Amino acid sequence: xxxxxxxxxxxxxxxxxxxxxxxxxxxxxxxxxxxxxxxxxxxxxxxxxxxxxxxxxxxxxxxxxxxxxxxxxxxxxxxxxxxxxxxxxxxxxxxxxxxxxxxxxxxxxxxxxxxxx
Amino acid sequence: xxxxxxxxxxxxxxxxxxxxxxxxxxxxxxxxxxxxxxxxxxxxxxxxxxxxxxxxxxxxxxxxxxxxxxxxxxxxxxxxxxxxxxxxxxxxxxxxxxxxxxxxxxxxxxxxxxxxxxxxxxxxxxxxxxxxxxxxxxxxxxxxxxxxxxxxxxxxxxxxxxxxxxxxxxxxxxxxxxxxxxxxxxxxxxxxxxxxxxxxxxxxxxxxxxxxxxxxxxxxxxxxxxxxxxxxxxxxxxxxxxxxxxxxxxxxxxxxxxxxxxxxxxxxxxxxxxxxxxxxxxxxxxxxxxxxxxxxxxxxxxxxxxxxxxxxxxxxxxxx
Numbered sequence: 314x315x316x317x318x319x320x321x322x323x324x325x326x327x328x329x330x331x332x333x334x335x336x337x338x339x340x341x342x343x344x345x346x347x348x349x350x351x352x353x354x355x356x357x358x359x360x361x362x363x364x365x366x367x368x369x370x371x372x373x374x375x376x377x378x379x380x381x382x383x384x385x386x387x388x389x390x391x392x393x394x395x396x397x398x399x400x401x402x403x404x405x406x407x408x409x410x411x412x413x414x415x416x417x418x419x420x421x422x423x424x425x426x427x428x429x430x
Numbered sequence: 431x432x433x434x435x436x437x438x439x440x441x442x443x444x445x446x447x448x449x450x451x452x453x454x455x456x457x458x459x460x461x462x463x464x465x466x467x468x469x470x471x472x473x474x475x476x477x478x479x480x481x482x483x484x485x486x487x488x489x490x491x492x493x494x495x496x497x498x499x500x501x502x503x504x505x506x507x508x509x510x511x512x513x514x515x516x517x518x519x520x521x522x523x524x525x526x527x528x529x530x531x532x533x534x535x536x537x538x539x540x541x542x543x544x545x546x547x548x549x550x551x552x553x554x555x556x557x558x559x560x561x562x563x564x565x566x567x568x569x570x571x572x573x574x575x576x577x578x579x580x581x582x583x584x585x586x587x588x589x590x591x592x593x594x595x596x597x598x599x600x601x602x603x604x605x606x607x608x609x610x611x612x613x614x615x616x617x618x619x620x621x622x623x624x625x626x627x628x629x630x631x632x633x634x635x636x637x638x639x640x641x642x643x644x645x646x647x648x649x650x651x652x653x654x655x656x657x658x659x660x661x662x663x664x665x666x667x668x669x670x671x672x673x674x675x676x677x678x679x680x681x682x683x684x685x686x687x688x689x690x691x692x693x694x695x696x697x698x699x700x701x702x703x704x705x706x707x708x709x710x711x712x713x714x715x716x717x718x719x720x721x722x723x724x725x726x727x728x729x730x731x732x733x734x735x736x737x738x739x740x741x742x743x744x745x746x747x748x749x750x
Contacts, residue, residue, distance in 0.1 A: 337474075358713070359654075378715065379715060380716065381541060383572065387612075395573050396541055396573040398570045415613070416613035418572070420568070421612060421613060421614060421656055422614060422654065423614050423655075429465065
């Protein structure tokens, strides 16, 4: 009789714990998925030059310079914006952890990175 | 100042007929509206607008270079690049020695849009020189790896748009150093183009004058701002045996010259907007100047070749 009670108690605690954890995880990834972080392009540079975000974050680059720029990952495949004139934007959602080096394909000396962790 | 004996400097330390110190001194004057004419190593300076004697203008071949028209640009540095390009064409049409053709060293357009290329083509139609040779700038090939540029200007070119042609015994080579730029890099020619260049000049005698034109400077002007070409040394090594090599570039929106052995490097002013001198600003963006001064910072380049003289006469003129 007692053991049954203990098992019930244990099970209910376990269920509640799992439920709590599940909610927390949902909340955590929900926050990252909703989050957009801005990078400003101006004076031939990206700021911030190194941006650290959590997986699921969307990064939005906006060109405030008076000259067009692009946002292209070093491998030229992972992400690649069209040519951004003044006030144009480009967004990319980072899902996998890692370091993503990128540059402006028009002015190759303009480099920066996004660190996803 | 003009035609003063002090201006006829004839130091010839390297015994190659080129007076470098005088050359550099003359270049310092050029910004104030003086024309520097180099013929066979002898420098003469003329106040802008002065009557140029025949030997300064006569030659076997005359052509003009324009650059960086950035059609489509409309920010404060110049809200009317159409007018300044038209002023450049007027300047070309008023040159004492009529140019046979034009070289446009790139950034024809600002955003590689068809209507931007159309507008430039339209404006250049009223130049006395009917033939125009182009090489692309990074703006011309942006966004589509140059598809729109090459469809319009690259039909008779090799690989990614390089080519050569001859005019009156002078061999012209158009190079492309704005494709496939790598992160953190400078301009690049690439192995395929270098191999083509080697073959292209192979059968030419060393006395054949060469004119090489490309958008980004083929010498290291200011690497911090990307003003240079990574593998230009390899290209120039292929041209070392030639007695007269003139390299014409754009991209930096200001005139600059350098002489190295038998190679004369020259960059042209833009017809759209000026950029700061190396290191004189945070970044190499459009430089705003008082509206009434803008045309002093824009210009064209007139080039004359006189047979027997191994240095081409290169004259920069401002638009205002």
